[in-house]
Amino acid sequence: MEIDTESENPNNGFDYSNSAALQWSQWQLLDSILPTGGFAHSLGLEAAIQTHLVSTPQHLETFISHLLDNTGSLLLPYVYSAAISPDGQTWHKLDKMLDATLTNQVGRKASTAQGSALMRVAASVYSETQPCLKIMRDASLCSASGKVLVCFHHAPIFGLVCGVLGMDSTTAQRAYMYTTLRDVISAATRLNLVGPLAAAVLQHRMAKVAEALVLKWMNRSIEDSCQIAPLLDTVQGCHPYLFSRLFCS
Numbered sequence: 001m002e003i004d005t006e007s008e009n010p011n012n013g014f015d016y017s018n019s020a021a022l023q024w025s026q027w028q029l030l031d032s033i034l035p036t037g038g039f040a041h042s043l044g045l046e047a048a049i050q051t052h053l054v055s056t057p058q059h060l061e062t063f064i065s066h067l068l069d070n071t072g073s074l075l076l077p078y079v080y081s082a083a084i085s086p087d088g089q090t091w092h093k094l095d096k097m098l099d100a101t102l103t104n105q106v107g108r109k110a111s112t113a114q115g116s117a118l119m120r121v122a123a124s125v126y127s128e129t130q131p132c133l134k135i136m137r138d139a140s141l142c143s144a145s146g147k148v149l150v151c152f153h154h155a156p157i158f159g160l161v162c163g164v165l166g167m168d169s170t171t172a173q174r175a176y177m178y179t180t181l182r183d184v185i186s187a188a189t190r191l192n193l194v195g196p197l198a199a200a201v202l203q204h205r206m207a208k209v210a211e212a213l214v215l216k217w218m219n220r221s222i223e224d225s226c227q228i229a230p231l232l233d234t235v236q237g238c239h240p241y242l243f244s245r246l247f248c249s
Helices: 019-029 045-050 057-074 076-084 088-101 105-125 132-141 154-164 169-190 196-217 230-237
Strands: none
Touching: 019 154, 045 057, 045 169, 045 230, 057 076, 057 169, 057 196, 057 230, 076 088, 076 154, 076 169, 076 196, 088 132, 088 154, 105 132, 105 154, 105 230, 132 154, 154 169, 169 196
């Protein structure tokens, strides 16, 4: 069987303006193989385990519920605002506001590490179809004074990339909650709190909770962004003081 490579190669006429082609790009954005560094962060779970806040699968479910609730209240407004206005000016404004909002040094570093990685990967992967991402990234890395203009926080960049790829704001917010759920359960597996099969079952079960929380917090402005789980934030801040660590946060 012969394959028509001309129709598959973007350099040979593959039309990225149609919805089917855009979906391939959107799906790749959610692929865990994308090297954005998410595997290096446990979202505070490792510290929660070592401080005995989480010690059983039942505790893990409670932790994930609170984590998703806090993610929705604190970060979904930034994803939403960036997705509906995917331009450099809006992104810079959101990045500065989120940097001022995040008081947890561990969480802030994790956010900037993953955000800068996502922007770097997106600018490279989508350079031919969405060159504006590379243009915005290059412009943000350089200024007249030689200073970086933004901190590259993850939530605004995620919304920005989703918006540029044609993803609607509702899907972008749901996708952000999905990646949060996926990453924390992946971390739980590597921390031997649950096995791979149990983790898959747990992710399927927690999807109902995640969807309810998306509906609860979606489409809110950044003025409504708030921290509703200060205990999780405090525990994550203890991560550098752990005797042994598998994750960066």
